[in-house]
Amino acid sequence: MLFNEFGSKEKPTLLLMHGMMQDWHSEYKYLKPLEEHYRLIIPAMDGFYDGCKDFTSFADQARQIEEYVQKNYDGKLDGIYGASQGALMIVEILSRNKIRIKTAILDGVYVAHQGKIAGWCTYKMFLSIKKNGGKLPKAMNIMLALTGMKKEDFNKEINALYLNASEESIKRNFMETYTYRTNPEITKTDAKVYLWCGSKEPYALKSHRILKKYLKNYDEEIFQGYGHGELLMNHQEENCQKIHNVLK
Numbered sequence: 001m002l003f004n005e006f007g008s009k010e011k012p013t014l015l016l017m018h019g020m021m022q023d024w025h026s027e028y029k030y031l032k033p034l035e036e037h038y039r040l041i042i043p044a045m046d047g048f049y050d051g052c053k054d055f056t057s058f059a060d061q062a063r064q065i066e067e068y069v070q071k072n073y074d075g076k077l078d079g080i081y082g083a084s085q086g087a088l089m090i091v092e093i094l095s096r097n098k099i100r101i102k103t104a105i106l107d108g109v110y111v112a113h114q115g116k117i118a119g120w121c122t123y124k125m126f127l128s129i130k131k132n133g134g135k136l137p138k139a140m141n142i143m144l145a146l147t148g149m150k151k152e153d154f155n156k157e158i159n160a161l162y163l164n165a166s167e168e169s170i171k172r173n174f175m176e177t178y179t180y181r182t183n184p185e186i187t188k189t190d191a192k193v194y195l196w197c198g199s200k201e202p203y204a205l206k207s208h209r210i211l212k213k214y215l216k217n218y219d220e221e222i223f224q225g226y227g228h229g230e231l232l233m234n235h236q237e238e239n240c241q242k243i244h245n246v247l248k
Contacts, residue, residue, distance in 0.1 A: 001044065001046055001068075003041065003043050004028070004044065005040065005041050006032075007034075007037075007038055011037060011038050011039045012079065013038065013077045014080070014243075015040075015042075015065070015069070016042045016080075016081050017082030017087070017089045018085075019085045019086050019160075020084055020174075021048060021126065021161045021170065022086075022160050022162060023044075023048065023049070024049060026160035027042055030232050030233065030239070031239075031240060031243075033237070034243060034244065038247070041069075041073075043061075043064075043068070046060075046061065046064075047165050047169030047170075047172070047173060048169070049162065056172070057176060058088070058089060058092045058176055058180070059092065061092075062092045062098075063098075066093070066096065075100060076100045076101075077100070077102070078103065079101075079105070079247045080093070080101050080105070080191075081105040082106065082107065082109075083107040083229055083232045084228065085173075086107075087109035087110075088109055088180060090109075091109060092183075094189040095185045095189075096183075096185070100190070102191065103191060103194070103247055104189075104191045104193045105194045105243060105246060106195055106196065107229075107232060108196070109197070109204060111182045111207045111210055111211065112207045113180065115178060116175065119175040119177065120174075120175070123170055123171050126170055129163075148199075149229070157233070186211070186215065190217075191217070192219070193217065194218070194246055195218055196221050197222060197223070198223045198224075198226030198231070199222050199226060200226060200228075201228050204228065205222075208220060
């Protein structure tokens, strides 16, 4: 795992988790204004940056983050933000309770189990995108409907992907994502958790219902008319301000 840091070391810490197959640079681009207020820590997951080894598992990626935070920040973070798969990674970290996190923001979290068949089909679809230089197959219309995304927004997401990932990394990552189940140990977290998603995200809304069974300290906000990742990609200033308002 590669760790990238920006902003003054004297400022509060904010760890940012990138989404599925994303190049970590895109996360920095979308959230760069937060550098004014926070020490930004942006991990790049194994499998999705130049010179890396293949993706392993969410548990292993979480372990590496925990060890880094324990070594460099006394095992404590003021905040952690993730969208899409980045939010799923936060669920994994909160469930493990190895580091102390004051505030966690989960934007468009997907922890609703969808099964191996869904994972395999999506893996094959993304292989097609990788081999065709980002061109979308017709099957993407199904995913657009399930995520509430507009085609132009999905094109933005495609442009943010790390397309040099190996087939093995993509397969492992997708299968873990689509078969993920929330660990009940998350109920032990002391973090204040913010659940954000668009009203057009059925799987995120279902994931909220799952997580609310376990979380003891949470706040939920639904963005009317928004699809998956829309706040992050299309409303940078508003999103950064909302994150700052929650953390300050």
